[in-house]
Amino acid sequence: MNLNTISEVKRPRSFEDIEWRDGHAFLAGGTWLFSEPQIATDTLVDLEQLGWPALTVTAEGLEIAATCKIVELHDFKGPAEWKAVPLFNRCIDCFLMSFKIWNAATVGGNIVMSLPAGAMISLTAALEGVCTLWPQNGKPRQVPVVDFVTGMHTNVLQKGELLRSIFLPAAALRKRFAMRQISLTHLGRSAALIVATVNDNGDDFLLTVSAATPRPVHLRFAKTPSAAELRQAIDQRLPPDAWFHDVHGSAPYKRHVTHYLAEQIRAELS
Ligand SMILES: Cc1cc2nc3c(=O)[nH]c(=O)nc-3n(C[C@H](O)[C@H](O)[C@H](O)COP(=O)(O)OP(=O)(O)OC[C@H]3O[C@@H](n4cnc5c(N)ncnc54)[C@H](O)[C@@H]3O)c2cc1C
Known part of the structure; x- marks a missing residue:
């Protein structure tokens, strides 16, 4: 969409060239910036240059x-x-x-x-x-x-x-990984995106819970946990009010699928 509040687009060649003030916004791909009115913004600072x-x-x-x-x-x-x-x-x-x-x-x-x-x-x-x-x-x-x-x-x-x-x-890039994602609708926005990584010898198992929670959450184990240890750790770290409720899934649904997918991942990496 056209952003009719924008009066200037700056294309700095270095960070030092940017003289920041209220009303400025960094422009990257613009896919979100140009998707809705930006009434508080009058100047875009394009990062491409x-x-x-x-x-x-x-x-x-x-x-x-x-x-x-x-x-x-x-x-x-x-x-x-x-x-x-x-x-x-x-x-x-x-x-x-x-x-x-x-x-x-x-x-x-x-x-x-x-x-x-x-x-x-x-x-x-x-x-x-x-x-x-x-x-x-x-x-x-x-x-x-x-x-x-x-x-x-x-x-x-x-x-x-x-x-x-x-x-x-x-x-981290050398570790093995397993990943699962689920959406309420086919090709819909993620309701849960769960990843775990682990060293070849089973050390340093790191579970990352995302999409089901408002922000990503890490659960780290010295060794690949058992099913019961994993379930308990998720419940301890993420009580019922820690899950993200929106049109893409209720909080109880997201909690349920996180447990389900995390166990699949654990079994795959064991
Ligand atoms: C069809 C469609 C489908 C989408 N699906 C998803 C989805 O499944 N999951 C999802 O998460 N999102 C989704 N989005 C939204 C998507 O996250 C954003 O459009 C995109 O990630 C923004 O990236 P951009 O480079 O275009 O950022 P821009 O639109 O240029 O900027 C986005 C915001 O970040 C700021 N910004 C950008 N770069 C920097 C930087 N380096 N430093 C500081 N501030 C910066 C900008 O000022 C602005 O506030 C979807 C959008 C569309 C249009």
């Missing part, structure tokens, strides 16, 4: 620029020992996807939206991602993805603060 490389592989892991497009992440081929890379496409396929989302939406835009069904939140939280944030005045800071989202459509970003990148450590 910053020219960040989409994906950078190092011995330590993978740096995903916030401006990396969904299609670029989909086409990524990692080193053979990064067994978790196929999870990228499994999560991408959970998007209620249109041509526009596929080709224009960015990984950073999806994380900053901080919606429970944000598939890039599920992916990067499950792979122990760490966000690098650039505040307007101050030094860059690092925040784990699992702590970045604070609730439905809320996160830790301060005014004018930019999500620069998400770093996935090689140790």
Whole structure:
């Protein structure tokens, strides 16, 4: 849609060129920004000219620029020992996807939206991602993805603060994974997106619950848990009021499917 409150689009070539004030909004893929009126915004700050490389592989892991497009992440081929890379496409396929989302939406835009069904939140939280944030005045800071989202459509970003990148450590990318997703309707928005990762020797089992809860939740076990240990840990960490109720599923439904899918995942990885 046309945004008739916008009087200027800035295209800075560096972060230092941005003089932030109220009324500014960062523009990434624009798929959400242009989907509804932005009455509090008069200036878009387009991130494209910053020219960040989409994906950078190092011995330590993978740096995903916030401006990396969904299609670029989909086409990524990692080193053979990064067994978790196929999870990228499994999560991408959970998007209620249109041509526009596929080709224009960015990984950073999806994380900053901080919606429970944000598939890039599920992916990067499950792979122990760490966000690098650039505040307007101050030094860059690092925040784990699992702590970045604070609730439905809320996160830790301060005014004018930019999500620069998400770093996935090689140790997480080397782990085995299992994943399940469910929606109330065929190709509908995720009601639960559950991932677990584990080392080859069964150590460091990490369950990530997302979409069923307003923000992603980690449950970490030194060894792959038993069915009873997993069930008990989920109930302890997520009491009945911790589940996200919306048109895509009631809280009791989401709790039920999380238990069901988490047990499938546990059995698959055992
Ligand atoms: C057909 C359709 C289906 C969808 N299905 C889903 C779905 O299944 N699950 C889901 O989670 N979402 C879904 N969405 C919404 C989707 O999450 C967003 O449209 C998309 O992720 C936003 O990414 P973008 O790059 O286009 O961001 P933009 O629209 O450009 O920006 C989104 C917000 O993030 C801010 N922002 C963007 N990048 C940064 C940054 N680097 N630092 C700081 N702030 C930034 C912008 O200022 C804006 O407030 C759907 C949308 C559509 C149109």
